Every structure is written in structure tokens, then in C-alpha cells.
Amino acid sequence: MSTGVEPxxxxxxxxxxxxxxxxxTGVTSQGKTRSEALDNLDEALAGYHGDGRxxxxxxxxxxxxxxxxNESESTDDSEIFN
Structure with missing residues (x-):
């Protein structure tokens, strides 16, 4: 499915x-080679967009x-800003 946006x-x-x-997105990554930098960017973008698991x-x-x-706590704004 195309979003109509060219990356x-x-x-x-x-x-x-x-x-x-x-x-x-502003997502940035690096690598010792061009190929490694692009592979790392792919991985970073998957994390940015979430892979659904x-x-x-x-x-x-x-x-x-x-x-x-590792326990999740409430992130209700009223608890954060009080």
C-alpha cells in the first residue's frame, strides 16, 4: 500500500x-559503512514506527x-504534573 509520500x-x-x-521522522543512525548505516536506519525506523509486537x-x-x-506505572497526566 502506498502512502503517497516518498521517503x-x-x-x-x-x-x-x-x-x-x-x-x-528525524530518525538518525550510523554505521562504519554506507550499507551498515542504512541497515541500522531501517532497524531504527522499525522501532520508531513499532513493529506491532x-x-x-x-x-x-x-x-x-x-x-x-519491569513494571508499568500510570502515566496519567494528573499524577505527573501534581
Whole structure:
């Protein structure tokens, strides 16, 4: 399904790193090669847009989160701003 929007990606050589940026979302990633930067941008965009599933316990641990102690609290604005 086409959204009618053409993605615009900038890719720049920053010395040791290639930087890839999606100009529509502002999501940016990097890699040692052009291909790695673009692959990393694809992964970052999937996270930005959400891939429709909860992370696995293994993915949470890889991100430094202990799944057994990971509890969601209310994010009701009245609790945040009081």
C-alpha cells in the first residue's frame, strides 16, 4: 500500500562513520559503512514506527532492562504534573 509520500534519506560521510537520516521522522543512525548505516536506519525506523509486537525478555535484557522488575506505572497526566 502506498502512502503517497516518498521517503527522503540523507547519507553523509562523517569521517569514521556514515550517518543516515530519515528527514520525514528525524530518525538518525550510523554505521562504519554506507550499507551498515542504512541497515541500522531501517532497524531504527522499525522501532520508531513499532513493529506491532512486545519485546522479548531477551531483547529487554540486551537493552539493560530486567524483565522481572519491569513494571508499568500510570502515566496519567494528573499524577505527573501534581
Amino acid at each position: 527522503t534519506i540523507t547519507l553523509t560521510d562523517e569521517g569514521e562513520w556514515w550517518v543516515a537520516r530519515d528527514t520525514e 512486545e519485546p522479548t525478555d531477551e531483547e529487554l535484557r540486551a537493552a539493560g532492562i530486567d524483565p522481572e522488575n
